Amino acid sequence: MRKAALGAATLLTLGLASLATAADPKYDLLLKGGHVIDAKNGISAVRDVAIAGGKVAAVAAKIDPAEAFKVVDVSGLYVTPGLIDLHVHVFAGTGEKNSYAGDNSLYPDGYTLRVGVTTVADAGCAGWRNFEEFKTRVIDRSKTRVLAFLNIVGNGMRGGAYEQDLADMAAAPAGEMAKKYPGLIVGIKTAHYAGPEWTPVENAVQAGTIANIPVMVDFGADKPERPVADLVTKKLRPGDIYTHMYSGLRHELVDGHVNPGLVEGRKRGVIFDVGHGGGSFAWRVAVPSIKEGFVPDSISTDLHIGSMNAGMKDQLNVMSKFLALGLSLDDVIKQSTWNPAREIKQEGLGHLSVGAGADVAVLRLENGNFGFVDSFGGRLRAKQKLVCEMTLRDGKVVYDLNGLARPDWTTLPPDYKSTSDPRWAGGPGR
Numbered sequence: 381m382r383k384a385a386l387g388a389a390t391l392l393t394l395g396l397a398s399l400a401t402a403a404d405p406k407y408d409l410l411l412k413g414g415h416v417i418d419a420k421n422g423i424s425a426v427r428d429v430a431i432a433g434g435k436v437a438a439v440a441a442k443i444d445p446a447e448a449f450k451v452v453d454v455s456g457l458y459v460t461p462g463l464i465d466l467h468v469h470v471f472a473g474t475g476e477k478n479s480y481a482g483d484n485s486l487y488p489d490g491y492t493l494r495v496g497v498t499t500v501a502d503a504g505c506a507g508w509r510n511f512e513e514f515k516t517r518v519i520d521r522s523k524t525r526v527l528a529f530l531n532i533v534g535n536g537m538r539g540g541a542y543e544q545d546l547a548d549m550a551a552a553p554a555g556e557m558a559k560k561y562p563g564l565i566v567g568i569k570t571a572h573y574a575g576p577e578w579t580p581v582e583n584a585v586q587a588g589t590i591a592n593i594p595v596m597v598d599f600g601a602d603k604p605e606r607p608v609a610d611l612v613t614k615k616l617r618p619g620d621i622y623t624h625m626y627s628g629l630r631h632e633l634v635d636g637h638v639n640p641g642l643v644e645g646r647k648r649g650v651i652f653d654v655g656h657g658g659g660s661f662a663w664r665v666a667v668p669s670i671k672e673g674f675v676p677d678s679i680s681t682d683l684h685i686g687s688m689n690a691g692m693k694d695q696l697n698v699m700s701k702f703l704a705l706g707l708s709l710d711d712v713i714k715q716s717t718w719n720p721a722r723e724i725k726q727e728g729l730g731h732l733s734v735g736a737g738a739d740v741a742v743l744r745l746e747n748g749n750f751g752f753v754d755s756f757g758g759r760l761r762a763k764q765k766l767v768c769e770m771t772l773r774d775g776k777v778v779y780d781l782n783g784l785a786r787p788d789w790t791t792l793p794p795d796y797k798s799t800s801d802p803r804w805a806g807g808p809g810r
C-alpha cells in the first residue's frame with residue numbers, strides 16, 4: 381500500500397495526475413451519498429457504497445472518493461440491492477403463437493434493467509421437456525439474471541390442451557431436471573389448471589420435494605372441489621408460494637375480509653406473492669387486505685405481453701402501488717429484494733453485504749400527481765412514484781437514465797469518442 385502511494389506521488393510530480401489516480405485505486409466505482417436500504421443488513425441510512433471487481437467492497441458512512449476510479453454522486457437518491465422480480469414470463473423467441481413458451485413472453489432486458497430489476501424468475505413458461513431450449517434461447521443470452529420455476533407440465537405453458545394434460549404433469553422428470561440445474565431452476569410452478577383435481581398441485585409438491593425447492597401456485601379456475609383454504613392449509617408445504625394474492629378470483633376475500641384460510645396458511649409458513657399480471661390485481665381486494673395486515677411477502681409483476689402496457693407496467697409501478705397503500709419504502713424494497721431471494725433460497729442475492737455481487741438499483745422517489753390502475757381498470761391516485769435512475773449488474777452501469785455517471789459533453793475534448801471504462805461501464809464501449 382505504502383509503495384503504491386509512493387508510486388502515485390512520483391507520477392504526480394511528473395505531471396501525470398490523472399493517470400496516477402487511474403493507476404490502481406482501491407475501488408472501481410463509488411456511489412456517494414445515497415440512502416441505502418438493505419433489509420438483510422438492517423440498513424436504512426445514508427451510506428457510501430464502494431465496488432471493486434464486480435462485488436460490493438465497502439458500505440460506510442464516509443468513503444474517501446480518492447480511493448475510487450469512478451465516483452458517482454447519488455445524494456438524494458435511494459441505493460438498494462438490484463430488484464428481484466419473482467414472477468415474469470420471458471421464454472420469448474420460439475415463434476409459437478398464443479403461448480408463454482413463445483409470443484406471450486418477452487425478452488427480459490428491455491423490461492428489467494431500466495426499472496432496477498437485475499434478477500427475474502420465470503414462472504413456469506418451460507417444463508422439463510423444453511427447459512433446455514429456454515436456457516439456450518434466453519437464460520444464457522440475457523444480461524438480466526434469469527432464474528426459473530419449472531412448470532409441472534412437461535410442455536410448460538404452451539396453452540390450452542397442454543396445460544390441462546394431467547398425464548404430462550409427472551413429478552419425477554420435473555424433479556430430476558430441477559436437480560440438474562440447481563440455483564437456476566429455483567422452484568416448480570403449477571398454473572392455469574381448470575379441472576377439479578388436486579393432481580397438478582400434488583405432483584408439483586412432489587417434484588419440489590425431489591429437488592428441495594419451493595412450489596409456486598397460480599391456482600387456475602376456482603373449483604369448489606379444491607378450495608383455496610385447503611390449498612394453503614393442507615396441500616402446500618411451508619415455504620411454498622401462493623401467487624396472485626390480490627386477484628379476488630379464488631375467494632381471497634370472504635365477506636369483505638381476508639379469507640381466514642389464507643391467514644392460517646401464512647401462519648403455517650406459506651408465502652404470499654403479488655403476481656400482478658393482466659388480470660390478477662384488484663384495488664377492491666388489495667385495499668381491505670392490507671388494512672387487515674395481509675401484506676405481500678414478495679412484490680412481483682407477472683410480466684408478459686398482456687400486462688406490460690396495462691395497469692401493471694413494471695416492477696417499480698407495482699412497488700409504487702404498495703407505497704400508495706401505505707407500506708413503507710423500506711418494506712417495499714425488502715419485498716422486492718431480500719424477501720424474494722430467501723423465498724427461492726438464493727441468499728447470495730438481494731443484499732449489499734461486502735463480497736456480494738454488486739447488483740444495485742439507484743432509485744428516485746418522485747413527488748407529484750400520479751394514477752395507478754389495477755387489472756380491472758380502477759384507478760387509485762397517489763402522490764409518490766418510484767423511478768429508476770441507474771442500474772448496476774455485477775458492478776457495471778447497465779442503465780443510466782439521466783447520465784449520472786457521464787460528464788457534460790462540453791467538458792470533453794472536441795473529438796471525443798468514448799467516456800466509458802470497463803471497470804464501471806457495462807454494455808457497448810461508449
Ligand SMILES: [Zn+2]
Nearest residue numbers: 467503657682
Ligand atoms: Zn404468470
